[in-house]
Amino acid sequence: MHELSLAQSILETALAEAQRVGSKRIRGIHAKVVGSSHHIEDTSSLEFCLEAVTKGTIAEGAEMRIEFMPSTLRCKKCDFTFPAQGSTLVCPRCRGGKLEELDAEQIRLENVYTE
Ligand SMILES: [Zn+2]
Numbered sequence: 001m002h003e004l005s006l007a008q009s010i011l012e013t014a015l016a017e018a019q020r021v022g023s024k025r026i027r028g029i030h031a032k033v034v035g036s037s038h039h040i041e042d043t044s045s046l047e048f049c050l051e052a053v054t055k056g057t058i059a060e061g062a063e064m065r066i067e068f069m070p071s072t073l074r075c076k077k078c079d080f081t082f083p084a085q086g087s088t089l090v091c092p093r094c095r096g097g098k099l100e101e102l103d104a105e106q107i108r109l110e111n112v113y114t115e
Contacts, residue, residue, distance in 0.1 A: 006033060006107065007049035010066075013109045014059055023114030026059035030112075034069045035105030043068070063113075072102040 014029045029050075043066045054060050070083040077096035090097050 003046045003049045004053070007046060007053045009107050010050060010109070011053050011057065011059060013107065014062075014112045015057065017109060017112040018058060018114050021114060024058055025115040026057075026062045026112060027115055028063040028065065028111075028113035029059065030065040030067075030110040032067045032069050032108045032110055033105075034103055034108060035071050067110075071105070073099045074102055076100055 010029060010031045013031075014026055018024075018026050033046075046066055047064050050064050050066075054062060070085060072081055073084050074081045075091035075094060075096050076098040078091060078094040080091055080093040081102065082092055084101070089099070091099065
């Protein structure tokens with residue numbers, strides 16, 4: 001399940017950050033997920049997974065704020081770069097179909113609110 005592995009990555013990053021600042025309680029997590037957004041239709045299933053994985057950790061009950069950012073695609077024919085939208089499979093400039101994803105799926109932790 002894709003959302004579950006994303007949720008685990010978010011939690012691990014948040015826990016590492018809490019440890020770094022010496023916090024014993026995470027109040028909130030703000031994360032950005034960059035990648036092919038069509039993998040995840042909405043944030044509710046990811047939030048549900050986050051609730052499940054944070055249970056029993058110092059992040060239990062933390063307020064989650066998850067944003068999705070489209071990844072960037074590059075056309076191999078004309079070198080045009082553009083944000084991926086839905087299931088765009090052709091270059092908007094030359095209509096070429098050979099596209100390369102520049103930023104593979106990744107999670108960026110924007111903020112961890114600790115106590
Ligand atoms: Zn092109």
